[in-house]
Amino acid sequence: MTDFTLQQIIYALVLGARWTVLLSLSAFILGGILGLVLMLGTISQRKWVKLPALGFIWLVQATPLLMQLFLIFFGPALFGKDVPAWMAACIALTLWSSAYLAEIWRGSVLAVQKGQTEAALSLAMLRGQALRYVVLPQAVRMALPPTAGFMVQIVKSTALASIVGFTELMKTGNILSNVTLDPFVVYGLVAIVYFCLCYPLSLVSRKMETVFDVTR
Amino acid sequence: MSLVKIEGLCKSFGGLEVLRDISLDVERGEVIALIGKSGSGKSTFLRCINGLEQMNSGTIHVDAEPVEADERKLQKLRLKVGMIFQQFNLFPHLTALDNTALALRVVKNMSAAEARAVGLARLEKVGLGHRADSRPHQLSGGQQQRVAIARALAMDPVVLLCDEVTSALDPELVEEVLQVIRRLAEEGMTVIMVTHEMSFARSVCSRVVFMHEGRLHEMGHPEEVFGNPKTPELRQFLGQTASAATAE
Ligand SMILES: Nc1ncnc2c1ncn2[C@@H]1O[C@H](COP(=O)(O)OP(=O)(O)O)[C@@H](O)[C@H]1O
Numbered sequence A: 001m002t003d004f005t006l007q008q009i010i011y012a013l014v015l016g017a018r019w020t021v022l023l024s025l026s027a028f029i030l031g032g033i034l035g036l037v038l039m040l041g042t043i044s045q046r047k048w049v050k051l052p053a054l055g056f057i058w059l060v061q062a063t064p065l066l067m068q069l070f071l072i073f074f075g076p077a078l079f080g081k082d083v084p085a086w087m088a089a090c091i092a093l094t095l096w097s098s099a100y101l102a103e104i105w106r107g108s109v110l111a112v113q114k115g116q117t118e119a120a121l122s123l124a125m126l127r128g129q130a131l132r133y134v135v136l137p138q139a140v141r142m143a144l145p146p147t148a149g150f151m152v153q154i155v156k157s158t159a160l161a162s163i164v165g166f167t168e169l170m171k172t173g174n175i176l177s178n179v180t181l182d183p184f185v186v187y188g189l190v191a192i193v194y195f196c197l198c199y200p201l202s203l204v205s206r207k208m209e210t211v212f213d214v215t216r
Numbered sequence B: 001m002s003l004v005k006i007e008g009l010c011k012s013f014g015g016l017e018v019l020r021d022i023s024l025d026v027e028r029g030e031v032i033a034l035i036g037k038s039g040s041g042k043s044t045f046l047r048c049i050n051g052l053e054q055m056n057s058g059t060i061h062v063d064a065e066p067v068e069a070d071e072r073k074l075q076k077l078r079l080k081v082g083m084i085f086q087q088f089n090l091f092p093h094l095t096a097l098d099n100t101a102l103a104l105r106v107v108k109n110m111s112a113a114e115a116r117a118v119g120l121a122r123l124e125k126v127g128l129g130h131r132a133d134s135r136p137h138q139l140s141g142g143q144q145q146r147v148a149i150a151r152a153l154a155m156d157p158v159v160l161l162c163d164e165v166t167s168a169l170d171p172e173l174v175e176e177v178l179q180v181i182r183r184l185a186e187e188g189m190t191v192i193m194v195t196h197e198m199s200f201a202r203s204v205c206s207r208v209v210f211m212h213e214g215r216l217h218e219m220g221h222p223e224e225v226f227g228n229p230k231t232p233e234l235r236q237f238l239g240q241t242a243s244a245a246t247a248e
């Protein structure tokens, strides 16, 4: 059995953390795009657009992320198709984030007072114009802090990808812990890396709550 | 043809009949005061005229433009109808000037410079040219309401709907807003306003309309309506507002 220096462990963990960051970013960006589409769907006045969007959000929120990940990872295997772990993790986290982001943003849009839309409509704007020029600019400011807060959830949730064998930060920790037989040190270091990724995000989130007060 | 022509307007919310068979013709240049108890349907009536509420039956025309459910047709109608709200409803993320200029750019496709020029002219008209760069939260309630009036005027409407535009204001700020409306009236603007300011209605309005339980219960020249009310409901209503005014 080989001995690892602390430096080597940290180096390996940082390499693993790159995948955590990449997975988080792609889940946030892709999930954000899909989430925006979903959110617009849920505020549509057409039932056949609104109901499927709400249904999807509800379905995702009512089931564990790990189960969704398993479905996407193991499901296609039944049809003889292999999905690589990274892809399954990326798809699952994207769908999962999109549902939660859509819900956050929907809340912000609905929180913009009805009087704002009515004032815009009274000025002869169309519904879409009122949304774009009056409601969304206010909703975005309201949505930024919880959105940054949700990014923390995404980063932490990427740890689940280790279960299907994707070698991100958590999985790297597993491997190192097995070879060094020193789980306390290894997972302690893993925790510190997660903290370094998440803490700035929560700081940003809290800071934005004061900066983006719409009335200021 | 009358500038605003309302025939057989009915509106219910669920089972609740709020407007019952209302017909009213408003001529160009008229200033109409709508009075009546809270819940009598005054706001709903105004909101039907610019299509914010959809009527159940009846017809409304403004300057020959019909109120219809279709969005594009509603837009054409709303270009002719300005609305001022009790709560101002200014856009908090925009300056006073951008509040007045936004719809000019978006709806009337004006260039930014053109829109700002028109917006600034309307702000000056309400005496707020010097506050063009202020955001709504930096303005007093009276100033905010004047910006809202400037914003509506910027679209060059043919009729202005005002729903209790001074009710959310501190008493000392009421007069500056009424002053602006009085001037508009003198310049010939057609106005339909829900108001509790009876002395203003008396001195400025050409006609007073008393709403009661969703109907136009009594209407006429202010002198008649206030001086010689015919129905017991109007007498009772005027008695109550008079005693409320003296109690203050
Ligand atoms: N969106 C709505 N849904 C249900 N009921 C409403 C709605 N808007 C108004 N109403 C009801 O209609 C009646 C008339 O309201 P409104 O037009 O606001 O009266 P006013 O402005 O004269 O006080 C009230 O009983 C009110 O509760």
Ligand SMILES: [Mg+2]
Pocket: B042, B043, B044, B164
């Ligand atoms: Mg009202």
